[in-house]
Amino acid sequence: xxxxxxxxxxxxxxxxxxxxxxxxxxxxxxxxxxxxxxxxxxxxxxxxxxxxxxxxxxxxxxxxxxxxxxxxxxxxxxxxxxxxxxxxxxxxxxxxxxxxxxxxxxxxxxxxxxxxxxxxxxxxxxxxxxxxxxxxxxxxxxxxxxxxxxxxxxxxxxxxxxxxxxxxxxxxxxxxxxxxxxxxxxxxxxxxxxxxxxxxxxxxxxxxx
Amino acid sequence: xxxxxxxxxxxxxxxxxxxxxxxxxxxxxxxxxxxxxxxxxxxxxxxxxxxxxxxxxxxxxxxxxxxxxxxxxxxxxxxxxxxxxxxxxxxxxxxxxxxxxxxxxxxxxxxxxxxxxxxxxxxxxxxxxxxxxxxxxxxxxxxxxxxxxxxxxxxxxxxxxxxxxxxxxxxxxxxxxxxxxxxxxxxxxxxxxxxxxxxxxxxxxxxxx
Numbered sequence: 520x521x522x523x524x525x526x527x528x529x530x531x532x533x534x535x536x537x538x539x540x541x542x543x544x545x546x547x548x549x550x551x552x553x554x555x556x557x558x559x560x561x562x563x564x565x566x567x568x569x570x571x572x573x574x575x576x577x578x579x580x581x582x583x584x585x586x587x588x589x590x591x592x593x594x595x596x597x598x599x600x601x602x603x604x605x606x607x608x609x610x611x612x613x614x615x616x617x618x619x620x621x622x623x624x625x626x627x628x629x630x631x632x633x634x635x636x637x638x639x640x641x642x643x644x645x646x647x648x649x650x651x652x653x654x655x656x657x658x659x660x661x662x663x664x665x666x667x668x669x670x671x672x673x674x675x676x677x678x679x680x681x682x683x684x685x686x687x688x689x690x691x692x693x694x695x696x697x698x699x700x701x702x703x704x705x706x707x708x709x710x711x712x713x714x715x716x717x718x719x720x721x722x723x724x725x726x727x728x
Numbered sequence: 729x730x731x732x733x734x735x736x737x738x739x740x741x742x743x744x745x746x747x748x749x750x751x752x753x754x755x756x757x758x759x760x761x762x763x764x765x766x767x768x769x770x771x772x773x774x775x776x777x778x779x780x781x782x783x784x785x786x787x788x789x790x791x792x793x794x795x796x797x798x799x800x801x802x803x804x805x806x807x808x809x810x811x812x813x814x815x816x817x818x819x820x821x822x823x824x825x826x827x828x829x830x831x832x833x834x835x836x837x838x839x840x841x842x843x844x845x846x847x848x849x850x851x852x853x854x855x856x857x858x859x860x861x862x863x864x865x866x867x868x869x870x871x872x873x874x875x876x877x878x879x880x881x882x883x884x885x886x887x888x889x890x891x892x893x894x895x896x897x898x899x900x901x902x903x904x905x906x907x908x909x910x911x912x913x914x915x916x917x918x919x920x921x922x923x924x925x926x927x928x929x930x931x932x933x934x935x936x937x
Contacts (some may be wrong), residue, residue: 528766532763546747
């Protein structure tokens with residue numbers, strides 16, 4: 520049956536795509552490390568790239584943006600055994616919500632397994648525990664968002680495997696967008712946003728170092 | 729200067745991305761060949777995948793769709809020396825505009841070289857000659873489109889390097905979308921379009937072969 524045949528092809532491609540992904544991480548790893556240091560010098564590099572990418576834009580609320588504007592590093596570590604498992608790190612500077620801190624969270628890929636026990640080619644990201652944000656004031660920004668159901672990028676850090684299906688789908692989309700689209704293409708995305716501007720004029724960096 | 733630094737990083741990544749692309753073609757080649765035979769059996773597989781992908785949708789006019797609905801094969805050959813150079817092949821069945829034929833066209837990547845002679849990380853697709861479509865009636869569909877300036881997917885076959893900048897940009901976008909987005913993700917794209925339907929019900933295929 521062709522429906523099954525399509526599914527088999529899809530699973531076969533998933534395995535090959537993963538092989539290519541592993542190769543890509545190996546080949547691009549040293550480059551990403553170099554890029555990491557370079558873009559750290561550009562204010563709002565990561566906040567503009569993450570905040571302006573379509574599926575994520577609605578999640579960066581005005582409140583979020585106050586913290587996001589200080590985001591000076593975004594980094595991914597891939598699990599050596601299964602590169603679909605990732606640790607995401609976001610380093611923020613001092614902002615109205617919280618002092619300088621790096622928020623780290625691990626996401627594990629759960630493949631939906633069919634009745635016969637084979638991979639389905641579909642799945643979602645799961646996370647064992649919430650990452651605490653040490654807030655400045657007494658206001659619990661994250662909890663407010665979670666309880667009020669308001670969209671916020673920071674609910675990603677509160678996401679755990681006990682969350683309901685809709686949250687699972689939303690957070691999976693966020694992680695996939697960060698890992699598959701934003702991280703690899705960050706410089707291109709940044710350039711697209713600043714195409715018509717003279718990038719050099721936007722920030723002042725001493726050329727002496 | 730950081731503007732230059734960003735540009736250098738971009739070019740460095742282009743070279744590494746190409747290395748990953750070469751590996752991907754090697755690893756996925758046999759799979760693509762298998763997929764090619766499988767999807768040939770699914771009516772409108774390629775027309776729906778190409779016609780429903782956002783940047784290409786406006787190019788498939790109603791007139792185009794009459795031919796596109798008979799598209800039973802779309803295939804890419806990559807240049808072994810530089811995998812950015814591609815030959816695209818589209819096999820159509822009998823349709824109101826033309827009889828069964830395979831339209832093939834080669835696109836060569838031209839990197840825009842900076843003043844110092846280094847790669848810029850940007851470029852466009854060029855093509856040496858137009859591909860003739862043997863039309864059924866006396867009506868010259870393609871020429872009509874070209875002269876009238878109306879958008880049509882088939883103007884891609886008429887594209888040559890003497891065309892003006894706007895056409896170069898448009899055709900480059902079309903080729904990049906076909907090569908980088910549609911071809912690798914074809915089955916996923918098809919599934920997304922048919923998610924809520926029972927795919928099996930849509931076509932009738934004997935299981936005896």
